[in-house]
Amino acid sequence: MTTALLQTTYFGPVQWYQKLKRYDHCVIEQYDSYQKQTYRNRCVIATANGLQALTVPVDHSPLTIDHVQCKDLRISDHNQWRRVHWNALQSAYSESPFFEYYADDIRPLFEQKYEFLIDFNEAIRQKMCELLDIDTSVSYSSGFRVQGSGFMVQGSGFRVHGSGFMVQDSGVRVQDSGFMVQGSGFKDFREVIHAKHPQDDPEFQPRSYWQVFQHRYGFQPNLSILDLLFCMGPEAVFYL
Numbered sequence: 001m002t003t004a005l006l007q008t009t010y011f012g013p014v015q016w017y018q019k020l021k022r023y024d025h026c027v028i029e030q031y032d033s034y035q036k037q038t039y040r041n042r043c044v045i046a047t048a049n050g051l052q053a054l055t056v057p058v059d060h061s062p063l064t065i066d067h068v069q070c071k072d073l074r075i076s077d078h079n080q081w082r083r084v085h086w087n088a089l090q091s092a093y094s095e096s097p098f099f100e101y102y103a104d105d106i107r108p109l110f111e112q113k114y115e116f117l118i119d120f121n122e123a124i125r126q127k128m129c130e131l132l133d134i135d136t137s138v139s140y141s142s143g144f145r146v147q148g149s150g151f152m153v154q155g156s157g158f159r160v161h162g163s164g165f166m167v168q169d170s171g172v173r174v175q176d177s178g179f180m181v182q183g184s185g186f187k188d189f190r191e192v193i194h195a196k197h198p199q200d201d202p203e204f205q206p207r208s209y210w211q212v213f214q215h216r217y218g219f220q221p222n223l224s225i226l227d228l229l230f231c232m233g234p235e236a237v238f239y240l
Contacts, residue, residue: 002185008121011043011224015204021240030071043224047092073117082110098233
């Protein structure tokens with residue numbers, strides 16, 4: 001069985017949903033620390049004025065934002081962002097072939113308030129998988145996976161030292177009292193699929209499809225899954 005490790009995303013890019021479609025199982029990381037300018041709380045759409053990033057504001061209090069794990073990150077109601085985001089989608093995709101077809105499915109996501117970003121993103125993922133006919137099994141991490149290693153550790157008092165694994169805090173509990181080593185079918189895409197600093201992904205070769213403003217800006221690859229859905233409708237899944 002092939003397994004992909006992914007970050008949580010807000011209407012993630014086509015590349016992210018490609019993993020959901022092609023892998024047998026996907027694990028979404030919830031113990032990593034929040035980072036700014038990632039797909040965790042932003043998506044990119046194509047508009048009449050070019051590319052636009054839509055960002056979900058997050059609550060910076062009471063903890064220092066850099067030390068908040070994604071599972072604990074709260075959504076802020078700053079600047080009526082839900083209305084702003086929905087209006088931006090209407091403006092960008094009202095002329096697309098399938099916006100009206102899917103609008104009643106997408107709009108409720110902007111009408112319901114979620115306290116935690118990861119819960120909001122999960123509601124989005126479930127709805128998008130329903131619309132795209134993706135039935136891959138998905139679970140959430142039960143501990144932080146060290147980049148590039150086969151270890152899954154419960155807690156945060158650890159560090160990697162050379163080729164070994166060293167525990168700084170005696171209170172740290174290793175999940176199931178031992179190391180969990182994934183099989184060869186396990187792949188880590190947490191840093192590969194990145195808004196600002198993407199890494200090489202031989203598995204993903206963007207395929208062009210019709211876009212609303214392609215005549216003005218040319219084809220824009222790897223935008224939010226919403227771009228593919230609104231432009232291609234039921235055929236969107238065949239591009240993943």
